[in-house]
Amino acid sequence: MNQKKTLGIVAGLNRRAAMEVKTRLLALGDDDVSVIMTEDNFKIDPNPVFAVSDRKIFIFNEAELLAEMGADLILVPDFKCGSYIHEIQREIQTPILDMKAALMSQMGEKAPVMGVLDAGNAGDCATGACELSSHLKMVLPTEEENKALDVLREKIRAEGASDEAAQELAAICRRLIESGAEVIIPNCTQFAINTPALQEMGLPVMDVFEAFAKAALAHSTEKLPKPFKLGLIGGLGPAATVDLYDKIVKATPAKTDQEHFKVVIEQNPQIDDRTACLLNGGPDPTIAMYNCAKRLQKDGCDYIIIPCNTAHAFLPRLLRHLDVPFIDMQQTMLDEIQAKFGKDARVGLMATSGTIATGIYGQKADKMGMKMFTPDEDHQASVMKAIYGPKGAKAGYTTGECYDDLYRGAEYLVKTYDCNVLILGCTELPLIFHEQDDFEVAGKKVAIVDPTATLARKCVQIAEATIKERGVR
CATH class of the missing domain: 3.40.50.1860 (Rossmann fold)
Structure with a gap:
């Protein structure tokens, strides 16, 4: 008996596309699959300075939420994120599958010549930056067609699929076929929702949502390795905290910033004095120290350290309530x-x-x-x-x-x-x-x-x- 997979879809980039993927997942996966989706919708900022970073942060937040909800695999039905999905994956252990990677996994060794029906990503493919271009023979839209597709994409985003949109797409599809394309990839989710209408016209347009669903069902749900992270309860005292972190940095055999490991410092100088508590019955620092340790544990720290010798007298009180070990x-x-x-x-x-x-x-x-x-x-x-x-x-x-x-x-x-x-x-x-x-x-x-x-x-x-x-x- 197969273990049931929970697949999480980042739906807010294009809810129609997300529903198309969900429908195919449930049809192909039968009872072995459950699907969860996020509720927020992405709002595009017309300022190009923020457009890409906003999109990245939106996907990250939604992916993190889906991971917390129990998703075994996170699906991003979006072509644009293919060039930077690795930046998001690096921060999340739950595996992420984007549209480009999904299509790549479905391509055989003898793939047909592909006509790419996309305004935004065609330029990437033309320069070889798109992963698809390194594996497939591709026919791309002309500059004039790209401009038309750009306008059409925004129209579909605002109004949804329509006969008029399908006719405009069909004209470009036919030109791509005349130029040697054997299969058309609607390399944009706005265009992809017109696939049924284009197929009814007899055009060889790939159902990218079905391909995505098949790739998702076959994809591994094994968690990615967890990066090492050290937690430090700081402020006992502040200068000692700086001293310890400085010595950790200097002791690390790193030649670049990226070769250092992650350290989280929970700096709380308000933790009551440990010596005053032990000798004179002063305020007890246990709860404040425990709260710091609990925060570090929740943040995924592998070990916790405290740059205070006297504070180690309180460790037995903390350890019985924590799962993360301390380095004594x-x-x-x-x-x-x-x-x-x-x-x-x-x-x-x-x-x-x-x-x-x-x-x-x-x-x-x-x-x-x-x-x-x-x-x-x-x-x-x-x-x-x-x-x-x-x-x-x-x-x-x-x-x-x-x-x-x-x-x-x-x-x-x-x-x-x-x-x-x-x-x-x-x-x-x-x-x-x-x-x-x-x-x-x-x-x-x-x-x-x-x-x-x-x-x-x-x-x-x-x-x-x-x-x-x-x-x-």
Whole structure:
């Protein structure tokens, strides 16, 4: 038993043509096909600057709607869109079939000489830009006939099919046949609705609506590969968000704009302070973070990241209500440290008091058998001042007092615990210190590890692997 197909028709470009296609689909497809159509009608703007883009956007909006309505295949009974339908298809996973592509799929190897009965597309075919011209021998209207067809097309669009229109078309069809055409293609839906009248006159005019319907029934309904998309909950804080995105861009092995992958940033600086919530019972950021994540999930993101270490304490509350996975900044960084330093790593953590109090770094380090140390109360206050102080990173400073405050915390960890690795465990701190392997402090050279940078590298690694697997960027 065949699975029932739902075919969606973008009807608003020419509702009569859409109904012709629907009638043939239902006749040929029997009970294996259901057809849905959109309701809006396309309004042509006489300004040529907007005419094409308006048409593209209309088709895109209607196609997106049909996909949401459950269409397995989207049909666009329109010849004009053949040259740009790929632009629309690139943004939609549901396959799209346009009139030109449908006709091409129905042509055999020994196709007859085609007379193209069209005003708008004949020029494309004459220059070889039309796909049909590269596969078929074609007879085209003369310049004078094109002008007449141009007028006739608008008349049919306004008044519908008529005997008078059919007679005018027939005269041009006969001239094309005299010039060698064996079959006439009404390469415009306004002309195509006159096909029955032209056939009754004995003219060999192709029923393009039937050909379109046959092509649609035979066409694959397999979804196109989904482009990789990364979601980023931003604003925690704004500068840290910019820093992470900058590092993702720099870590991506791209030589052109198009070789980068898609990133959606849900920037919400109004998310309540995570540290204040964890330490002092301040406002809970859970709902605001969840709303951001839900928006990113709805937008089709494959993974979500958060450029905030303290915010990771809230992830368990979110993940149980979401389907999209998160890339854990802390685990990613600890994995990189272990791979690089092994059992020799003596790690000093410089982070917010909220991050330290939750143990979200320490617990992960313990599971990995990694030695981790934190500043005492006095030096932790210096680290917090570097982040939250009036001349700290969140206030927009990256040098001066904030550097000295952070250095004081680093010096304590190296002197007291002989740390050889220092983690910048708040996403504002890489704005002050920078990732390096030979940072001089307390007479030693230690490695400064930036969780933001390691997260960026992990995102690029996952993105490139996924893109390779799916075959689409």
